[in-house]
Amino acid sequence: MQTGLAAFGAATAPSRMCAPRPAAAASRAEAAFLGSTVQLARGCQRQQLRAAARRRGCLMPAQASILTYKEAASGTEFPMVEKLWLGDEMRCVGAGCRSKKVAFIGVKVYAVALYVEAEKMARELGVRNRGGFFEGDDDFCQALIDGGCVKALQLVLVRDVEGAQFVEALEEALAPRMRLMGDTSSLDKFKAFFLDKKLTKGTNVVLMYRTDATLDVAVRPGPVDWSTIVADLSISSAGLCRGLFEIYLGSTSVVPDAKKQWAEGARKLLDSDDVRRQTRKGGSG
The missing domain is CATH 3.50.70.10 (Chalcone isomerase)
Incomplete structure (x- = not known):
């Protein structure tokens, strides 16, 4: 289990497949953090941007469901x-x-x-x-x-x-x-x-x-x-x-x-909004 702000930055290797994933497959937690799934562009661009989001520290849905934030001083x-x-x-x-x-x-x-x-x-x-x-x-x-x-x-x-x-x-x-x-x-x-x-x-x-x-x-x-x-x-x-x-x-x-x-948490949220905007059609929103 990852804790602290490292939870925002947990990274997994990006998929080597560029096939689009149906919007319906995105979880509610993903929609809450990265924006509406119906607005996410499909294909390789989306894969690349999601990988960039992970590098920036944007929490992915599977991680969100199991992770905790550990306060350092008190545990x-x-x-x-x-x-x-x-x-x-x-x-x-x-x-x-x-x-x-x-x-x-x-x-x-x-x-x-x-x-x-x-x-x-x-x-x-x-x-x-x-x-x-x-x-x-x-x-x-x-x-x-x-x-x-x-x-x-x-x-x-x-x-x-x-x-x-x-x-x-x-x-x-x-x-x-x-x-x-x-x-x-x-x-x-x-x-x-x-x-x-x-x-x-x-x-x-x-x-x-x-x-x-x-x-x-x-x-x-x-x-x-x-x-x-x-x-x-x-x-x-x-x-x-x-x-x-x-x-x-x-x-x-x-x-x-x-x-x-x-x-720092606010900066991570700001990064997620940048990704949401970039993954919309036309790259704005």
């Missing part, structure tokens, strides 16, 4: 493909570890992965790239925040934490923004949800940023089929959604090492 593994209770299949674009200083010693608290609807996000990244938007990691992370698709942060606790401790750290960063927006009530709801919870080691917390500017929150004690659940809490607040994601992906991220992984 936590996240599925490369996840289906949550809302949105299409989502891709993990990277992960990092949140640590805190205790008596001058860094203590790992939780691992956090970012999931996005890959095809939609890739298209938006492509548009921004053609507009000359990208210069560095911050630009890619900002695009991930801005992207008009469902996105989610999945946190896995690597030690026992009181809910009050967990949320207070987030509240400290969120409070100034929410006061400025006159929306402290949304932050109060978010805080109240966690106050009486005991987040034991292995607990999963999913924070979903919906396209209607609603934050969905779900907490489960371990691995779960997220597609079958109902969110424990939903708060309609653009400020809270954006504020939470900027805590992780913004310029003063609480997981700076993860930002590098997320920016």
